[in-house]
Amino acid sequence: MSKQAFQDSYPAEFSHCYGCGHDNPHGLQLKSYWLDEEDRTHTVAHFTPKPYHTGGVPDKAYGGLIASLLDCHGTASAAAAAYFKEGRKMGTAPILRFVTASLSIDFLRPTPIKEELTLYGEITQLEGRKATVALSLSANGEPCATATMIAVALKPE
Numbered sequence: 511m512s513k514q515a516f517q518d519s520y521p522a523e524f525s526h527c528y529g530c531g532h533d534n535p536h537g538l539q540l541k542s543y544w545l546d547e548e549d550r551t552h553t554v555a556h557f558t559p560k561p562y563h564t565g566g567v568p569d570k571a572y573g574g575l576i577a578s579l580l581d582c583h584g585t586a587s588a589a590a591a592a593y594f595k596e597g598r599k600m601g602t603a604p605i606l607r608f609v610t611a612s613l614s615i616d617f618l619r620p621t622p623i624k625e626e627l628t629l630y631g632e633i634t635q636l637e638g639r640k641a642t643v644a645l646s647l648s649a650n651g652e653p654c655a656t657a658t659m660i661a662v663a664l665k666p667e
């Protein structure tokens with residue numbers, strides 16, 4: 511894993527996101543990294559739910575939590591890949607920030623809330639302002655959800 515999380519390179523004005531902003535004390539504060547320093551296409555993040563992240567069944571996670579985690583890991587992965595493609599260190603100006611244009615999720619099995627969850631991302635396409643990211647969330651090595659995200663870089667203005 512890289513030493514600095516992608517989200518920790520976001521400037522202050524972009525650090526209040528519910529899913530990953532380090533300046534949002536009520537948020538999930540997700541942190542994403544390159545899976546392997548030698549490979550700039552795969553990313554990883556970990557998250558351990560709290561008991562209050564439950565859905566209808568006490569020991570299973572709320573689907574919206576899963577969507578939030580995939581959402582933030584995907585946009586962070588897209589930003590990291592775009593910086594890498596430009597040969598720049600993350601967080602350097604001009605700021606590259608991606609938002610979710612589309613997020614399609616398949617919920618494969620109930621997600622436990624008592625175990626650490628692992629999120630993986632793979633940048634499958636990065637053209638112009640648009641990135642496609644294949645995402646998954648697993649618990650105990652078992653995939654619980656998979657997703658495809660289209661993330662779009664905000665225009666400089």
Ligand SMILES: CCCCCCCCCCCCCCCC(=O)SCCNC(=O)CCNC(=O)[C@H](O)C(C)(C)COP(=O)(O)OP(=O)(O)OC[C@H]1O[C@@H](n2cnc3c(N)ncnc32)[C@H](O)[C@@H]1OP(=O)(O)O
Nearest residue numbers: 524527581582585607608609610611612638639640660662
């Ligand atoms: C909270 C918001 C604050 C924002 C400011 C601060 C940002 C700080 C970031 C912090 C990191 C955390 C972020 C967490 C992740 C979220 O939760 S983000 C919040 C949820 N998402 C949104 O609110 C986005 C709302 N949508 C939009 O703003 C606009 O529709 C978009 C996505 C920016 C695209 O609009 P646009 O800039 O006019 O771009 P456009 O030319 O239409 O499309 C560009 C390309 O994307 C493609 N595309 C656009 N939409 C789609 C789609 N739905 N499906 C497939 N392809 C699409 C187009 O076809 C085009 O492709 P090419 O022709 O280049 O091949």
